[in-house]
Amino acid sequence: MDLCIIMIFRGPEEPFSPLLTGGTAGETGRPLSMFESSRIDSILVRAPNWIGDAVMSLPAVGAIGGLFPGAALAVLAKPWVRDVYGGDDAAATEVLTYEAPGRHGGAGGLVRLAAELRARRFDLAVLLQNAFEAALIAAAAGIPQRVGFDVQLRGPLLTTPVRLTRELLDGHHVDYYMAVAEALGAARPERPRPVIRLGADELDRADRILSREGIDASVPFVAMAPGASYGPAKRxxxxxxxxxxTALGRSLGAPVVVFGGPGDMDTARKVEEGTGTTVFNLAGRLQLREFMAVAARSALFLTNDSGPMHIAAALGVPTVAVFGSTDPKRTGPLGAHTAVVSSPPPCSPCFERTCRYGHYDCLDAVSTESVVEAALGLAERAAGRRR
Structure with missing residues (x-):
């Protein structure tokens, strides 16, 4: 089985031309540039529900904000992804929390949420989350213009359904989300890729966290995120x-810091116990923005295909990702310093959470040596570019 190491560098591409159906835009095939920005004062963007997808949606959210520069832009997001859209220079002027489970859960919760949104009198809803429920809530909230992909039988609830083409399905998810912004009339950047910028106060907080853990903030460290909430076929x-x-810590003379959410603590503990070098385990101990700030201090980030992978790449940290059941052409890390290591068998990519055959060959075939080689090469190239 051949090993595949993929270096991802985004080049210029032809813009997508998603077909529009329904309403005036669908009848003429025109994008929604017919919306006069002066008539759009308030926009609601429904965020995706996974951290990685939320990061990949950032270029689209920025493009929507740029298209309507005078409008207030609120993002409606689940609690675990809301902080992706935060920060001093974020495109969103406000992030609203969709508390489900919680006060917005169940039929009564949907009615409550719709009433709360109706009181805000949004002019436009842009649905980057594809559930039928997203369109139902926007319609129940009385938002007059509702744009999103025509999936999940929700077309009648959208004023401008966007056709989901095979080209979009097979392309990178950043382009997938950008297609919705383009349907509004937004210009497509030459190289759309997520960027996360942190404030000075957040970086100061990271230094205090590192100091608290006994980590010298002035010494670069190797970061690792061995979890993936999607399932074992990505771990x-x-x-x-x-x-x-162990190999990277010794080669680079750097300590290792292990990250993860509460669900990754057992995996992180196994990594900590099996490592023959200085290691600090922060899994389950940081809030999302704290993780971002601490990760930004790292010299190298080793990860699975996961939310932390997309965050590290968006921070500009040299990022090496191991791929198993998923496809780096669709969800690979985007950035100046990224690499993917994979060894796909004939059944990959299958996009399954667990292996239907029970063997996990797509992950077992990726050797430690190949990952270390890719990581050291990437770290050397990144250091050379910084000189």
């Missing part, structure tokens, strides 16, 4: 992460 073995941590 490289923790003992291989541990061996890679």
């Amino acid at each position: 490289w073995h923790p003992l291989r992460f541990a061996r890679a941590a």
Whole structure:
């Protein structure tokens, strides 16, 4: 089985031309540039529900904000992704929390949420989340213009349904979300890619966290995120992460910091216990913006295909990702310093959470040596470009 190491550098591409259906835009095939920005004072963007998808939607949110520069732009997001859209220079002027489970859960919660949104009198809803429920809430909230992909039988609830083409499905998710912004009339950047910028106060907070943990903030460290909430078909073995941590820590003379959410704590502990070098385990101990700020201090980030992968790449940290059941052409990290290591068998990509055959060959075939080689090469190239 051949090993595949993919270096991802985004080049210029031809813009997508998604077909529009329904309403005036669908009848003429025109994008929604017919919306006069002076008539759009308030926009609601429904965010995706996964951290990685939220990061990949950032270029689209920025494009929407740029198209309507005088409008207030609120993002409606689940609690675990809301902080992706924060920050001093974020396109969103406000982030609203969709508390489900919680006060917005169930039929009564949907009615409550729709009433809250109706009181805000939004002029335009842009649905980057594809559930029928997203369109139902926007319509129930009385938002007059509702734009999103025509999926999940929700077309009648949209004033401008956007056709989901095979080209979009097979392309990168950044372009997938950008297509909705383009349907509004937004210009497509030559190289759309997510960027996360942190404020000075957030970076100061990161230094205090590192100091609290006994980590010298002036010394670059190797970061690792061995989890992936999607499922085991995206998780490289923790003992291989541990061996890679040992090799990279010794080669670079750097400590290793392990990250993860509450659900990754057992995996992170296995990495910590199996590593033969200085390692600090912060899994389950940081809020999302704290993780971003601490990760931004790292010299190298080793990860699975996961939310932390997209965050690290968007921060500009050299990022090496191990791919198993998923496709880097669709969800690979985008950035100046990114690499993907994979060894796909004939059944990959299958996009399954667990292996239907029970063997996980797509992950087992990725050796520690190949990942370490890719990581050291990327770290060297990144250091050379910084000189």
